[in-house]
Amino acid sequence: MSDAPLLQLEDLHVQVEGKEILRGVNLTVRKGEIHALMGPNGSGKSTLSNTIMGHPNYEVTKGRILFEGEELVELEPDERAKLGIFLAFQYPTSIPGVTLANFLQASLKAIRGAENVKPLEFRKELLGRMKELGINQEFAKRYVNEGFSGGEKKRCEILQMALLNPKLSLLDETDSGLDIDALRIVADGVNQLINPEMGVLVITHYQRLLNHIKPHFVHVLVNGKLVQSGGPELALTLEERGYDELLQAHAVPAGA
Ligand SMILES: Nc1ncnc2c1ncn2[C@@H]1O[C@H](COP(=O)(O)OP(=O)(O)OP(=O)(O)O)[C@@H](O)[C@H]1O
Ligand SMILES: [Mg+2]
Numbered sequence: 039m040s041d042a043p044l045l046q047l048e049d050l051h052v053q054v055e056g057k058e059i060l061r062g063v064n065l066t067v068r069k070g071e072i073h074a075l076m077g078p079n080g081s082g083k084s085t086l087s088n089t090i091m092g093h094p095n096y097e098v099t100k101g102r103i104l105f106e107g108e109e110l111v112e113l114e115p116d117e118r119a120k121l122g123i124f125l126a127f128q129y130p131t132s133i134p135g136v137t138l139a140n141f142l143q144a145s146l147k148a149i150r151g152a153e154n155v156k157p158l159e160f161r162k163e164l165l166g167r168m169k170e171l172g173i174n175q176e177f178a179k180r181y182v183n184e185g186f187s188g189g190e191k192k193r194c195e196i197l198q199m200a201l202l203n204p205k206l207s208l209l210d211e212t213d214s215g216l217d218i219d220a221l222r223i224v225a226d227g228v229n230q231l232i233n234p235e236m237g238v239l240v241i242t243h244y245q246r247l248l249n250h251i252k253p254h255f256v257h258v259l260v261n262g263k264l265v266q267s268g269g270p271e272l273a274l275t276l277e278e279r280g281y282d283e284l285l286q287a288h289a290v291p292a293g294a
Contacts, residue, residue, distance in 0.1 A: 042107030043068045044206050044237040045090070051100035052082075052089050052262075059085045061262035061290075062101070067206065067237040074248055074273060075241045077259035078281045083241045084128050086259065087208040091125040092118050105206070120149055122205030126195035126212050128241075132183035138194060139164060139178040146201055167200045170230070172223045188215025196227050203231070209240045213247040225250030245273045260288045 045067040052060035059082045067073050075083055089096040090103060092115040103110040105121055113121075133141060142164060147155045168175060171193050183191050192212050199207055209228070213221055228251055232238060240251055248256070248270060256272040257264050260281065265288045266272065 042104070044106060045239075046104040046107075047086075047090075047101070048104070049101035050086075050089070050098065050103060052085055053097045053099050054085060054095055058099070059096075059262050060089070063259070063262070063264055065257065065264065067239060069205075069237055070234040071255065072232065072238045072240065072251060072253045074253035074256045074270075075239055075259060076243065076256060076273060076276055078285065081259045082262045083259055084210055085262075087125055087210045087239070087241060090118075090208060091115055091123060116148065119145075119202075119204075123208070124199050124202055124204035124206070125208045126192075126199060126210060128210040128214070130183050130186075130191040130195055132181065132186075134181050134184055136182050137179055138182050141182045142198060142201055145198065149202055163201065164197075167197055171197055171200070171227045172220070173197060189217060189220045192216055193220065193224060193227075196224050200227065200231055205236055207231075207236065207238045209238065211241055211243070213242055213244060221247065222250060245277045248273050258284060260284050261290045263288060 043066045045065070047063050047065040050060055050063040051058065063086065065073070075086070077083055085096060089098065090110070092110070092113060098111050105118070105123065108121070110118055143155065143157075143160050146160065164178060165175060168177065173190070173193050177190070177194070183194065186194065192215055195212060212224060216224055225247065228238070240247065240253065242248065253270055253273075256268055256270060258266040258272070258276065265284055
């Protein structure tokens with residue numbers, strides 16, 4: 039099924055805690071494509087990315103998620119990761135007691151197979167990638183995200199992406215909390231990783247990230263539905279007009 043799109047969402051409905059958050063999302067991401075997902079707070083963007091990754095709190099009540107033609111809904115998050123799906127979290131959590139280097143090595147082993155990760159080569163690759171992303175080497179010895187600043191956490195998410203080299207990357211507000219220089223460094227890092235075999239879904243509130251990571255498509259999620267799709271110019275229009283009109287036009291029906 040190598041000709042199948044990387045990701046196909048078909049009429050995806052998702053509930054969280056018994057409440058319907060996604061209400062029929064259709065989206066196709068093919069190899070080599072960068073899609074941006076925008077939309078007001080609470081519209082369901084993180085719900086969408088968490089659901090694709092298989093977070094247990096998010097229940098698919100209707101519709102399908104296909105990855106290279108394979109149905110994902112029954113698969114565990116680690117199985118999805120092995121297929122080549124990666125999620126950079128909006129709010130990365132800390133893992134006390136586990137160093138960043140050990141954590142990254144463990145995740146790489148889980149994906150590639152332990153026998154395919156040689157400690158010395160891993161170390162070299164890790165330090166090289168850290169340098170590219172402007173992360174001080176000292177961070178390798180620190181516990182994952184423990185006391186990291188907002189921007190440091192986001193850089194480490196991209197560091198993980200760089201090492202895992204996924205087929206599909208979901209970046210949930212990777213730009214939030216980054217200062218101007220860090221935004222450029224992280225965006226450059228992502229751009230270097232993007233290749234014609236990879237698909238990317240970038241969730242962001244800000245056009246400025248999209249000046250660096252240029253999307254082929256921009257979609258707007260409002261109240262759990264994709265209400266508009268277009269090219270990069272759509273992000274500019276949204277920045278100018280805000281979401282008011284779209285929110286009014288796509289209010290959740292009473293009782294839903
Ligand atoms: N675990 C949860 N328990 C209860 N409600 C949840 C949970 N996860 C999401 N929701 C609700 O689902 C809705 C969509 O949330 P989501 O985080 O997907 O929005 P978002 O579009 O990512 O917003 P933001 O732009 O603020 O990040 C919100 O109303 C949120 O409160
Ligand atoms: Mg979110």
